[in-house]
Amino acid sequence: MRPAALEICENLKRYRKELHRRPMVQLFKNDANRFRKFSCNLGDLLFDYSKNYIDDHALAMLFELARAAGLEQKRDRLFAGERINETENRAVMHMALRNVSGNPMRVEGNDVMPEVRAVLARMKEFSQAVRDGSVAGSEEGAAFTDVVNIGIGGSDLGPVMVSMALRPWCNGPRLHFVSNIDGDDLTDTLAGLDPETTLFIVASKSFTTMETMVNATSARDWLVAHLGEAAVARHFVALSTNIDETGRFGIPEENTFGFWDWVGGRYSVWSAIGLSVMIAIGAEKFEEFLEGGHEVDRHFATASWDENIPVLMALIGIWHRNICDYPTHAILPYAQHLRRFPAYLQQLDMESNGKRVSLDGTPAACKTGPVVWGEPGTNGQHAFYQLLHQGSDIVPVDFLLAANPCHPLERHHEILSANCFAQSEALMVGKSLDQVKAQMLAEGTPEEEIERLAPHKVFPGNRPSNMILFDRLTPRTLGKLIALYEHKVFVQGAIWDINSFDQWGVELGKKLAVDLLPKVRGNEVAGIMDGSTAGQLAHFHRLRKDNTSS
Numbered sequence: 295m296r297p298a299a300l301e302i303c304e305n306l307k308r309y310r311k312e313l314h315r316r317p318m319v320q321l322f323k324n325d326a327n328r329f330r331k332f333s334c335n336l337g338d339l340l341f342d343y344s345k346n347y348i349d350d351h352a353l354a355m356l357f358e359l360a361r362a363a364g365l366e367q368k369r370d371r372l373f374a375g376e377r378i379n380e381t382e383n384r385a386v387m388h389m390a391l392r393n394v395s396g397n398p399m400r401v402e403g404n405d406v407m408p409e410v411r412a413v414l415a416r417m418k419e420f421s422q423a424v425r426d427g428s429v430a431g432s433e434e435g436a437a438f439t440d441v442v443n444i445g446i447g448g449s450d451l452g453p454v455m456v457s458m459a460l461r462p463w464c465n466g467p468r469l470h471f472v473s474n475i476d477g478d479d480l481t482d483t484l485a486g487l488d489p490e491t492t493l494f495i496v497a498s499k500s501f502t503t504m505e506t507m508v509n510a511t512s513a514r515d516w517l518v519a520h521l522g523e524a525a526v527a528r529h530f531v532a533l534s535t536n537i538d539e540t541g542r543f544g545i546p547e548e549n550t551f552g553f554w555d556w557v558g559g560r561y562s563v564w565s566a567i568g569l570s571v572m573i574a575i576g577a578e579k580f581e582e583f584l585e586g587g588h589e590v591d592r593h594f595a596t597a598s599w600d601e602n603i604p605v606l607m608a609l610i611g612i613w614h615r616n617i618c619d620y621p622t623h624a625i626l627p628y629a630q631h632l633r634r635f636p637a638y639l640q641q642l643d644m645e646s647n648g649k650r651v652s653l654d655g656t657p658a659a660c661k662t663g664p665v666v667w668g669e670p671g672t673n674g675q676h677a678f679y680q681l682l683h684q685g686s687d688i689v690p691v692d693f694l695l696a697a698n699p700c701h702p703l704e705r706h707h708e709i710l711s712a713n714c715f716a717q718s719e720a721l722m723v724g725k726s727l728d729q730v731k732a733q734m735l736a737e738g739t740p741e742e743e744i745e746r747l748a749p750h751k752v753f754p755g756n757r758p759s760n761m762i763l764f765d766r767l768t769p770r771t772l773g774k775l776i777a778l779y780e781h782k783v784f785v786q787g788a789i790w791d792i793n794s795f796d797q798w799g800v801e802l803g804k805k806l807a808v809d810l811l812p813k814v815r816g817n818e819v820a821g822i823m824d825g826s827t828a829g830q831l832a833h834f835h836r837l838r839k840d841n842t843s844s
């Protein structure tokens with residue numbers, strides 16, 4: 295964080311102490327306009343951040359902090375297609391993938407829209423052909439019934455999450471996802487699939503990722519064992535920027551869908567990486583998904599900060615992380631179809647902002663990205679909400695809820711919604727010792743029982759949460775939700791002055807795995823640098839031997 299921004303943080307920390315002197319509900323009592331003031335809308339979507347310990351003054355200082363961090367200039371550089379991913383020497387332009395406006399978008403001066411539209415047009419044509427059976431496993435063959443996306447990280451989490459979220463619109467072939475190098479993933483997926491009617495999509499930007507290449511090779515072996523080598527060209531499709539490697543794998547160029555180095559893996563679901571989703575929901579619905587993302591891009595680029603949802607989400611997050619020192623952030627969608635949304639955001643946020651070095655290579659002067667986690671409600675309520683309400687750490691929360699379900703079970707949706715509102719209220723309002731005692735007394739609990747049990751039943755309250763409330767979980771709404779969080783992550787990275795677009799932290803483990811592989815295969819443990827790893831491997835080899843001999 296820049297020195298001027300750090301100074302504002304110090305002022306905010308002092309001011310926070312003052313704010314925290316009163317209960318959060320008091321802030322509502324003092325200001326009848328509080329909800330209207332600290333919430334905003336984007337179409338049907340409401341972002342309510344009034345249940346946080348902020349007021350006009352705190353928010354004004356947070357805006358000042360964003361200014362001191364150079365947010366506006368950094369946002370302009372993003373949209374101008376400059377190489378803001380400095381450590382990888384790349385621009386960041388995933389917004390072009392959902393630019394449905396017809397206007398140009400430039401990366402270092404060159405309009406990338408013609409290429410983007412060309413790939414999108416090919417994706418549409420191909421997905422339609424798979425859906426109507428005109429592209430099939432053989433000349434006269436039956437239509438593909440199953441599509442297996444093989445990819446990992448950014449080449450998996452997006453399509454998995456989006457296809458789950460948009461299940462009501464999935465009317466194409468069944469989708470499956472294989473990501474883990476653990477052979478169970480591929481084995482379980484292939485069991486029950488008919489090679490004749492199975493299409494494999496190998497999704498890998500680099501086409502060198504070990505997990506994906508090994509899974510793809512094993513899938514290829516499976517197919518060849520059933521249908522012969524010639525079937526590969528019809529049953530395999532590649533999504534990649536590495537055309538040489540896709541060709542070497544045996545996938546013809548007409549079955550390869552490209553994208554560009556300005557599309558980061560965790561931002562790539564809008565690109566060819568979304569092909570599996572397009573096959574499942576159809577091009578028209580996929581286009582609506584893109585439109586939702588684009589709407590947020592325009593909003594982020596043009597709305598004033600006090601109405602700019604990603605900016606507000608980010609600043610509230612900065613408040614929690616840097617001013618209040620809260621270590622984690624929970625994403626709690628009250629939507630079963632969003633059950634992988636927390637995992638998706640975990641990658642988006644933690645891979646982007648889990649950095650301890652500033653852009654200039656010096657240590658970041660403050661805490662950066664929090665641990666992001668979550669599960670859908672109401673399931674989480676029966677598991678970890680205990681800690682949210684009474685734990686010794688405060689966990690800021692984002693609730694997400696659709697006003698209208700995509701299923702016909704109205705009664706379920708009413709109960710689900712009531713639970714969501716109730717949790718957000720309970721976190722803030724809490725229940726005091728006096729209230730607990732009064733209730734126990736009214737219930738006829740004996741005096742000493744009250745004394746013994748009452749402290750355990752106290753809810754401290756004053757715990758912060760945001761609410762994102764929208765009409766229905768449509769492709770357009772999902773596009774909006776993802777883009778809101780993408781830009782939130784960008785704003786926070788800009789304020790922390792870190793590079794949100796690289797991921798060097800995943801490299802060391804990958805390299806060591808390559809070095810250790812021969813030692814896993816053989817049983818020679820010499821040369822391992824630490825006693826623990828050597829001991830683990832020796833034990834591993836003993837167990838492997840026992841298993842082989844039994």
Ligand code: G6Q
Binds near residue numbers: 447448497501503797
């Ligand atoms: C995302 C990361 C990472 C990446 C995977 C897969 O931003 O870069 O999760 O998506 O490592 O990479 P490939 O698509 O190159 O196989």
